[in-house]
Amino acid sequence: MLPRLPLDDRTYAEIVQQARRLIPKRVPEWTDENAHDPGITFIELFAWLTEMQRYFIGRVPDKNRRRFLDLLGIQPADASSARATVQFSNIKAPVTLPRGTKLMAEDQMFETEASISLVPLALDRIVTRTEREANDVTATNDHANVAFYAFGKDARTASKLYLSFDRELSAQEQVTININLLEADKGVGNDEVQHLVINREAISPSARLSWKSYCWDEAAGTAGWMPVEVVEDETLHLTLSGKISFCLRAPMRTVTVHPASEQPRYWICATVEESGYEMPPRIRQLMLHTVKAEQKDTLSEVIDFTVSGEPHEEIHIATYLAVFGQIRVQVQDADGAWRYWQEIASFEELPHSDRPPAFYSVLRHASMEHVTVQFSDGSTGAVPPPGQTVRIIASEPKFDLYRFIGRSNGLPSQSFELYNLSCKKREALKLQVGEQEPDGHFKWQDWKRVDEFDRSKPGDRHYIYDPVKRLIYFGNGEKGAIPPVSMDTNIVLTGCELGGGDRGNVKPYLISEWVNEAHKALQIEVNNPSFAAGGSEAETLQVTLQRAQSELKHTFRAVTNEDYETLALATPGAAVARVHAIPLYKPGLDDYPREKANGQVSVVVVPYGLSDTPTPSAGFLQTVKRQLDTRRLITTEVHVIPPIYIKVTVNAVVVVEPQFVDEGQRLVEQLKKLLRPLDGEHGTKGWKFGRSVYKGDIYNALSKASGVVYVQDLWIDAEGAHVRKSAGGDIILPPQGLVYSGQHEIELISRTHL
Template structure:
């Protein structure tokens, strides 16, 4: 039975009928629709061609569709793992958790993405202070859904944010604080994912902060606020969410800070040195002892090391599998193959040999934070050759049940099934094929995963992994090499990662259970204060085709005005509220459009802000310009400029019905709604860039008021640079000008008093 194909269900007759129904609308002068008319003949011809085209398109197999996508450089997206921020508490002693430490969220496994050092420390109090007020926001910080202003709504220079700890910080002790900001234009349920995709090097901060601690100053012999050593600031002066890592240089001293003045505490302070925030930073939560975690379960991992080839060389690993799992060591030969070296308890009791054996010693540290792989001095054991020649394979003990895939029979197009491993990601596996040598030992060769064998040559060691069917495919000798035949198992996995998919998108406070008993015995509490986000299943072919169509329409090069505006709105790290591109214009051009600047374009950007006239800072403009410069034409010079705000004040005498003589404020609100620079709610658009303010606009707005009979008198005043007034009283704006409302004066007169 032939498979059912997704054909267009319209018949030839239906296509002809639909086309004929469009004739009166598209070509009303066409009145003869009989069969003898040549136009009807053309309709029937194109209907037949359309039916044939759809017929053949419906029979394009999925394999060919994938080839077409490959020509466009588009491949189906692999399954992805959810990411979250994990916070640790109840730390009673200093301890280091190795990278890859495993935690459970119900039935989902999560692993930390970096090692983290935990120390007994609590963020005790948080105080914000401006020139007007001081607030203790500690309770607000404990409720992560309530954001607070770090430096007040104005974020003026000299505003401060104080943080106190429950103990004195030791000099050179590194402390990391995770800062969660309420960022404009970011979906807060996806903030865990956003942190990992923003290119911070392309962002110029709008303001500048300084961090100080209250310490003892040896030079002056007194205590005071002294700068801390800022090791890392991912927040870019509280512009983005991220981590701040610092160290104290001197001995701290306790001090009282109002309003948390009931006792002296150990404080650090962030001060606004240079103001300029478009949106004052709002903090959702400040947290100690946090690390990024990803939903996955690594059964085996490999790490390649570069060694010097010197005697007594050592290699250190700080991963969870290295500390709590099994360790195997491979060393690369000159021909690129790998050989396993054997583990020995120690080199001390081994006598010198003419041909030292291939041995390594493994040292597990009592702190359970790292392991060390040691090599000999070249007398009692061999020395690895210099270069990237040492590979450490760390795996769980149970991985031995899964690592052996099978043996090759030397025939083309071999297929092996992974019965017990549900690897959802195509890149979740790394494998090797062993080649038997005359002396009975194996040398192991790396094989590379590819999506298809189309580009594989006969000598290329490639394989395909199908995560849906859990199948591993090898080539036929013409496209992709054939694994060496063997009587024993010679196809093995050296790396394997489980996990991925949308099941990892868990709610807050679910990542709590330790997997390892030794880590559980530390009695450290773990949880995720926010959502785990970013987990997704692998794309189907249909979804990939839809994404390909959307990406082809996506703007990635700045050519037209609309391209510049679209790209400016999408600038990472810059919350752009409005944007307007002005071709052939540059700052300082006096008589535009009569006078133009060839090859130049000015992009006017308006940021989100709390004021009526939000103005971008120099850093904001530089961030947008840097983003556009990488996408503009080579011959185009881009200027990113702020808007010119023009204050417009309306003075009017309006005749109304008697019952509305006291509702002048409503007319003022109508004018403010009209003369606004930013877009409003419910799709209300702000004033168009550079559009003149005509009296007719004001008349129209006032006529919408309740009870308005007519406008008896009207005149408009304007204040701002480059603004002009016509002979008729209209306001003429520069091309990068925007209006905002002044103090409108509306006088209402009852119709009965005329």
């Protein structure tokens, strides 16, 4: 039996329901729609026949499904590796860990994504200070599930965040602090990984910070707060989570900062120079000595280098496999083929030659930071040609058992099985095929992995890797080239990466073991303060079909009002709570909708905030505008504007039952729930943009309350820009207007006192 493809996903019950809904329109005289009616029986009969026909039409093989998806540009998602932030502590001496340093979380291997320099340094105290209070939040920072406000709830100008270290930082010493912020619309317990890379250049910060340290000022001859050099700020003034790297310009001095005033310390300070945060930044954790780690086990890696072609060329490789593994060197010839060069211990005893041999040497350093590959002077040994012609293949010693795949027999559609390599990712392998020359040496060519051979030409060096079957497939000579025939093994792996899948999503503090004995001897402690996340298995075809349907409905171009609103809510780096698109409107248009601005759209955005009337900053508006400008029609001009808040105050005299005469505050709360700009809990919506406040709305809200007999008297006052009051006492709002509650005055009169 062929597998089922739901070309029409309607069920029998849905077909019957759709047919019954057409009865009033097509046959209005048909009034008896009960099950005993013969017409209903015929509808059910034909629905059954339709469902049966749809079932047989939908019998399409998986191969065709993949072709349909390919026409849409959609491929099943590959397996992905979990990622986590790891932190190092108990550092007794400076040390540099190369990229790819291997760590263990029980049976899961993790590798660091970048090199990191560790020095003996720790955060001693953390203090927040506003104009009203100062708090020592050091203990809070030690518990990542408790967030604290970096600059208080108001984050006003001159608010400060102080960080002290356990020793003096020397001048020009670079320090990197990892700041993990709590997102505006996330709870403290949510630990998520952003799979999409945020373009930080498209984000305009809402506030501006300055960083200073207490240092010795040589010019003034005294100590004081002096600016530090911010080398990199991924947080964009504490807008996003990320790293801040800085270095000092002068020697530090100790100073006492309240409330950590029991002793002087070495302090740096972040000060709010320009306020404007929509949601004041809340810090989950400040950490030193952190780096991202990915769940994978790289057995072999390929690194290409560009060389100048000069004598005595040196290449420095700062990766774990280069430092602790085997190194092979390939050099590319003019014809594009790669050839292995031979490693020797030294060039000193080599004789001069008109045709110098292809040698290189490897210098390993005691610091375990990097290794150096050296080439000769062109006389005792050859010099690589200039350009990107040198390739370093660094691998685990055990990889020699796996890197030889087999030899080609020169026939079409060859396949080779990887018996001992459980590579879950389609991109986990890099492959070369060799062709033997008359002198017995091989020249090697890179082959490229593709998903299918449909677009491959006869000369394309392509192959397919199936992670489920662990098979490598080659072309048939018409679609994809055939590897050249060889009597010896000529199909080898140059790159290989294991790992991926949901098992890498480990719990906090499980990434705690070193793999290499040299790293264990350093006695440095390592752990992951938060969950590893992002690991997933390869997508099945059924899941891919469901994702395709979802992606086809996904909004990626701004055409309709709903498009603008959807895209504005999804703006990276801007926590948008509510949004409203006003077509044919521009700021300053007074008599809208009688007067219209052709080709223009105004988008009103409301940010998340702690106040009753959260207002976006200029940077916030600019960030949303950049998002929409990349998606709008070229003939449309977009304005991103803040809302106009209208303060509405209700004055009412309400007659109630005698037992409710003391519950006026309950009616006030009822009005506050009605007249609010933001959405509430349990799906309740805030006031609609630009909707007038009618007396009937207030009458209805008050009359629904328990104990209310009737509303005897009612009048409404409003304050705000461009607000009008009708002759009947209703409040007319501008198109971008939103209401919020003032001090409502509700007078309750007992029914028995009338």
